[in-house]
Amino acid sequence: MKGTQSCSCRWTRAAKFKGPRAEKNSLMHPIFGYHGRYLRVDLSTGLSTEILLETQLLREYLGGSGLGVALMLKEGAAALNPLAPEAVLAFVFSPLVGSPLTTSAKFAVVSKSPLTERLNDSLASSGFALAGKKTGYDAIVLVGRAEKLSILLIDEHRVRLESAEDLVGFSNRKTQENLLRRFGPEFQTATIGPAGERLVPYATISHDGRHAGRGGSGAVLGSKNIKAIAVRGTRRVAWASPPALMSLAKKLSKKSFGPATAKYRELGTASNLLMFNRLNVLPTRNFQQGSFENAAAISPEELNVTRDRTRSSCAACTIGCEHLYSLKSGDGSVRLEYENLFALGPLCGIDNAEIVLEATRRCDDAGIDTISAGGTIGFAMECAERGLLDAPWLRFGDGNALLRSLDSIVSGKEIGPLLAMGSRRMAMEIGQDSIRFAPQVKGLELPGYDPRGLQMMALGFAVSTRGADHNRSGAYEVDFSEAVDRRNVGPESAHLAVETEDKAALMDSLILCKFLRGIFADLFEESAEILSLVTGWEVTAKELRATAQRIVTAKKRFNILAGWTPSEDTLPLRMLQNALPEDSESHLSAERLASLIKAYNLARGWSEEGWLPLGQAASLPVG
Numbered sequence: 256m257k258g259t260q261s262c263s264c265r266w267t268r269a270a271k272f273k274g275p276r277a278e279k280n281s282l283m284h285p286i287f288g289y290h291g292r293y294l295r296v297d298l299s300t301g302l303s304t305e306i307l308l309e310t311q312l313l314r315e316y317l318g319g320s321g322l323g324v325a326l327m328l329k330e331g332a333a334a335l336n337p338l339a340p341e342a343v344l345a346f347v348f349s350p351l352v353g354s355p356l357t358t359s360a361k362f363a364v365v366s367k368s369p370l371t372e373r374l375n376d377s378l379a380s381s382g383f384a385l386a387g388k389k390t391g392y393d394a395i396v397l398v399g400r401a402e403k404l405s406i407l408l409i410d411e412h413r414v415r416l417e418s419a420e421d422l423v424g425f426s427n428r429k430t431q432e433n434l435l436r437r438f439g440p441e442f443q444t445a446t447i448g449p450a451g452e453r454l455v456p457y458a459t460i461s462h463d464g465r466h467a468g469r470g471g472s473g474a475v476l477g478s479k480n481i482k483a484i485a486v487r488g489t490r491r492v493a494w495a496s497p498p499a500l501m502s503l504a505k506k507l508s509k510k511s512f513g514p515a516t517a518k519y520r521e522l523g524t525a526s527n528l529l530m531f532n533r534l535n536v537l538p539t540r541n542f543q544q545g546s547f548e549n550a551a552a553i554s555p556e557e558l559n560v561t562r563d564r565t566r567s568s569c570a571a572c573t574i575g576c577e578h579l580y581s582l583k584s585g586d587g588s589v590r591l592e593y594e595n596l597f598a599l600g601p602l603c604g605i606d607n608a609e610i611v612l613e614a615t616r617r618c619d620d621a622g623i624d625t626i627s628a629g630g631t632i633g634f635a636m637e638c639a640e641r642g643l644l645d646a647p648w649l650r651f652g653d654g655n656a657l658l659r660s661l662d663s664i665v666s667g668k669e670i671g672p673l674l675a676m677g678s679r680r681m682a683m684e685i686g687q688d689s690i691r692f693a694p695q696v697k698g699l700e701l702p703g704y705d706p707r708g709l710q711m712m713a714l715g716f717a718v719s720t721r722g723a724d725h726n727r728s729g730a731y732e733v734d735f736s737e738a739v740d741r742r743n744v745g746p747e748s749a750h751l752a753v754e755t756e757d758k759a760a761l762m763d764s765l766i767l768c769k770f771l772r773g774i775f776a777d778l779f780e781e782s783a784e785i786l787s788l789v790t791g792w793e794v795t796a797k798e799l800r801a802t803a804q805r806i807v808t809a810k811k812r813f814n815i816l817a818g819w820t821p822s823e824d825t826l827p828l829r830m831l832q833n834a835l836p837e838d839s840e841s842h843l844s845a846e847r848l849a850s851l852i853k854a855y856n857l858a859r860g861w862s863e864e865g866w867l868p869l870g871q872a873a874s875l876p877v878g
């Protein structure tokens with residue numbers, strides 16, 4: 256590849272790994288559900304190598320996030336600068352990808368985050384997962400840096416680079432349109448926008464209009480001088496019990512049309528907005544309030560009346576939760592979900608639906624995570640209003656200020672370089688104790704759940720290896736159940752956060768959509784049946800519980816190697832010093848949070864502070 260980065264370059268074949276692991280797994284006889292190998296591409300040297308994956312490693316880490324963190328540990332990625340050429344970025348598939356199971360067309364992008372300096376595992380659904388696995392690999396691992404902005408093409412075992420210098424500064428949408436014309440529909444692509452090129456630490460990777468990248472995987476790809484990855488293949492895996500798997504898939508598809516997913520089909524995830532507003536847990540004006548006075552104006556209930564809407568589905572999905580709303584400007588339509596609605600709406604005090612949709616479109620085109628963008632801009636608005644930041648035009652509720660801020664992040668002009676840092680680094684730059692109200696945990700901006708009124712979620716945010724993230728914990732499920740008083744959670748309930756985190760780790764490694772969790776009576780038992788039919792392994796619920804715990808522990812091990820300390824497991828001081836103005840009972844003290852964290856760590860079998868016992872650490876993969 257090196258030195259031949261144009262359309263005239265020849266295909267190069269990936270060299271097969273020949274070493275002690277070759278006897279463990281034959282390339283001629285792959286495991287059911289797996290190819291039994293991953294592709295490692297060194298963009299600096301042009302060497303691409305097929306490396307065998309041991310059956311035991313696959314069984315212990317499954318795929319997706321689990322296999323991703325195992326590969327990160329084997330590659331020694333925790334000690335590396337996430338934007339250095341030697342840093343590691345992995346696209347990881349799973350044993351279920353390509354199967355008839357609903358919502359299984361998903362993949363994980365795993366790296367060290369340039370925003371948090373901790374593990375980042377992003378998941379998304381698209382045709383890229385299906386085409387990527389057909390290349391014949393269970394993961395594609397990138398290291399090194401191309402000489403110039405390039406497109407990486409993987410056509411089964413043939414690998415090459417093509418110049419992407421004609422795509423510099425192109426939006427995700429324009430880049431994907433260009434690649435479709437250039438390579439045809441058989442190739443599926445994952446791209447970065449101008450934010451990824453500029454190494455904005457919360458830049459995303461885009462595909463099919465969806466994004467993977469909370470935590471900045473788009474910046475990691477941009478640091479490798481890769482504008483896009485295009486994949487195509489014909490190599491399929493075999494299933495251990497195809498008839499039984501097809502029968503089970505039909506049952507799951509039928510259940511996915513039931514009441515557990517009904518609200519997502521009807522209004523999408525944005526339907527959470529008004530419910531959270533009623534409960535006073537809708538973060539408003541940088542978490543200064545828990546309710547937004549004009550939430551109804553931007554709710555999906557209102558949007559369904561005032562503008563055109565279409566519904567769509569992810570690849571291989573029967574739920575159909577995607578809702579796209581038209582822009583009055585006529586510039587297409589925008590996918591609206593709760594997180595971008597909250598982050599670009601109430602969090603910044605914006606009640607203009609057209610502004611929120613336009614801001615979403617700009618984030619999508621530029622390749623910017625909407626939660627981090629909205630969280631950082633909302634923080635900047637408060638700093639400006641407090642006189643800590645010289646930007647008199649930046650005010651809550653000003654839609655033009657929101658759009659101007661987004662444009663500055665992409666262009667690098669005005670206060671763009673400051674906003675591009677994310678709220679934690681921005682607070683360290685501004686000083687004046689602004690870190691007290693920067694809306695982040697471990698550097699990752701908080702999603703749309705005020706932790707003071709959802710205290711199981713508060714624990715999930717604080718201990719999450721990724722930072723403030725609702726998808727790696729799911730502890731809000733407990734808050735909305737009868738198991739706890741969400742405004743007065745005690746340490747005796749911390750084990751429930753462990754349970755939701757383990758469930759999330761399993762689903763993120765199999766991989767299945769989180770929206771399916773409500774259709775399983777026993778996730779571990781039913782997942783064991785699914786995995787057994789795919790792989791032929793005699794898997795039990797007990798084994799999968801141990802697998803989920805191992806994956807969570809491996810993530811913690813990565814972070815410890817990256818420099819984690821117990822002081823990181825906390826929340827912004829605002830959350831621990833002030834009750835929600837609308838609900839004085841929604842108060843979370845530092846002492847209560849500390850007791851929850853201690854109970855969580857002990858429930859995991861770790862030390863009170865969160866350190867791993869030597870036995871647990873020694874059992875994990877190492878580089």
